[in-house]
Amino acid sequence: ETGVTQTPRHLVMGMTNKKSLKCEQHLGHNAMYWYKQSAKKPLELMFVYNFKEQTENNSVPSRFSPECPNSSHLFLHLHTLQPEDSALYLCASSQERGYGYTFGSGTRLTVV
Amino acid sequence: AQSVTQPDIHITVSEGASLELRCNYSYGATPYLFWYVQSPGQGLQLLLKYFSGDTLVQGIKGFEAEFKRSQSSFNLRKPSVHWSDAAEYFCAVVANTGNQFYFGTGTSLTVIP
Numbered sequence: 501e502t503g504v505t506q507t508p509r510h511l512v513m514g515m516t517n518k519k520s521l522k523c524e525q526h527l528g529h530n531a532m533y534w535y536k537q538s539a540k541k542p543l544e545l546m547f548v549y550n551f552k553e554q555t556e557n558n559s560v561p562s563r564f565s566p567e568c569p570n571s572s573h574l575f576l577h578l579h580t581l582q583p584e585d586s587a588l589y590l591c592a593s594s595q596e597r598g599y600g601y602t603f604g605s606g607t608r609l610t611v612v
Numbered sequence: 613a614q615s616v617t618q619p620d621i622h623i624t625v626s627e628g629a630s631l632e633l634r635c636n637y638s639y640g641a642t643p644y645l646f647w648y649v650q651s652p653g654q655g656l657q658l659l660l661k662y663f664s665g666d667t668l669v670q671g672i673k674g675f676e677a678e679f680k681r682s683q684s685s686f687n688l689r690k691p692s693v694h695w696s697d698a699a700e701y702f703c704a705v706v707a708n709t710g711n712q713f714y715f716g717t718g719t720s721l722t723v724i725p
Binding site: 542543545 | 616646648654656657658661702712713714715716717718
């Protein structure tokens with residue numbers, strides 16, 4: 501247990517489904533992140549939230565919609581995904597932006 | 613722009629042998645440097661980090677890394693590898709102004725008996 505909890509661990513969804521990924525941290529960190537990890541590719545930063553405010557959106561398609569209701573929780577809402585969106589989605593948090601991340605165990609997403 | 617290169621996609625070592633994983637970065641100033649390890653099906657765990665000071669840093673699980681400014685490198689080492697060290701290793705860099713992390717593509721380590 502790293503202090504960052506992601507649920508569910510595994511998710512299979514159809515292209516027309518709507519689902520949400522959840523991330524929770526009680527480390528007192530102020531910044532939270534969503535990363536996408538695909539095979540043989542570098543980790544891709546998707547979204548950054550700093551003190552609950554979104555500070556970065558790295559050209560992520562609108563079918564991915566983040567939500568940060570408070571500094572401890574981060575969601576990634578998914579709708580009308582494509583098979584190429586299948587990947588491991590990692591949540592991370594840090595005390596200050598960029599100062600050593602604590603990662604969750606990830607959600608393995610498969611889009612069928 | 614910052615970038616991180618891990619030249620070795622896959623490395624195989626025998627248990628008990630020494631290990632060195634290479635990492636080179638591209639950045640105009642001294643960045644903050646990190647090594648993470650990822651076991652199958654897991655998230656990334658921080659092994660060690662370099663911010664400033666002593667260029668040889670010690671981490672968890674017996675790992676160490678040395679920052680060499682002249683070579684823009686931050687190689688990870690372990691004197692004696694254990695079978696449980698088999699995993700994916702990622703080097704990462706972030707500007708000391710606190711901007712986003714840049715990760716390498718990772719090095720997969722296999723440990724043979």
